Amino acid sequence: MSAMLIAIDGPAASGKGTLARRLARHFNVPHLDTGLLYRATAAGVLDRGERLEDVEHAVAVARGLALTDFDEDRLRGREMGEAASVVAALPEVRAALIEAQRRFAARPEGAVLDGRDIGTVICPDAPVKIFVTAAPETRAQRRALELAGRGEKVDFAAILDDIRKRDERDSGRSSAPLKAAADAITLDTTKLGVEEAFAAALKIVAEKTSKA
Numbered sequence: 001m002s003a004m005l006i007a008i009d010g011p012a013a014s015g016k017g018t019l020a021r022r023l024a025r026h027f028n029v030p031h032l033d034t035g036l037l038y039r040a041t042a043a044g045v046l047d048r049g050e051r052l053e054d055v056e057h058a059v060a061v062a063r064g065l066a067l068t069d070f071d072e073d074r075l076r077g078r079e080m081g082e083a084a085s086v087v088a089a090l091p092e093v094r095a096a097l098i099e100a101q102r103r104f105a106a107r108p109e110g111a112v113l114d115g116r117d118i119g120t121v122i123c124p125d126a127p128v129k130i131f132v133t134a135a136p137e138t139r140a141q142r143r144a145l146e147l148a149g150r151g152e153k154v155d156f157a158a159i160l161d162d163i164r165k166r167d168e169r170d171s172g173r174s175s176a177p178l179k180a181a182a183d184a185i186t187l188d189t190t191k192l193g194v195e196e197a198f199a200a201a202l203k204i205v206a207e208k209t210s211k212a
């Protein structure tokens, strides 16, 4: 069988991370959450005491990232998600991160990558592309649960507002905006639990790989 390469994209808190992890475990291939790269870049810039819009520093941090050993506790917080979407809008930062992502995707056994531009820019030839969506209110509820689980104080209205703003920023930017690849299958998880979404994704994978 050829490499099991699965590209997953979608807006904030759509469930793409959970789905990507499940698929990677199921097919026994490595998983890269590419959002962590942008989150780690933002964290590095802030650690240097620089502004998030500072291209030179952001590129230097992005180039120096290792794809493992992320301090997920710090990176997954609400604040760093927002900061990530600022550095992610800089084309130079995106360019600095392309090669490492493509190298990860080229592993002989395959890989699962999730992000915003995996099916469109990073792995345009991936045999399986899934675009995961859900209603903004549903995504805000999921994010609220996730943040509460991490011990953060949760303000639902503020989270919903974040989600809407981030959708706008991610979809409206000129460099690799969030959009489904022409050959991606959209999976709306608004009414689906984790297991149901996983089952639906497995069906998509089976359909796509049987035609290959």
Ligand code: CDP
Pocket: 011, 012, 013, 014, 034, 035, 036, 038, 039, 081, 084, 085, 086, 088, 089, 114, 115, 116, 117, 118, 166, 170
């Ligand atoms: O789940 P959530 O969207 O909150 O977080 P994430 O996937 O870690 O992404 C954080 C931010 O990084 C997004 O809002 C995007 O602006 C950016 N990002 C991106 O531009 N391209 C990617 N491949 C992944 C993330």
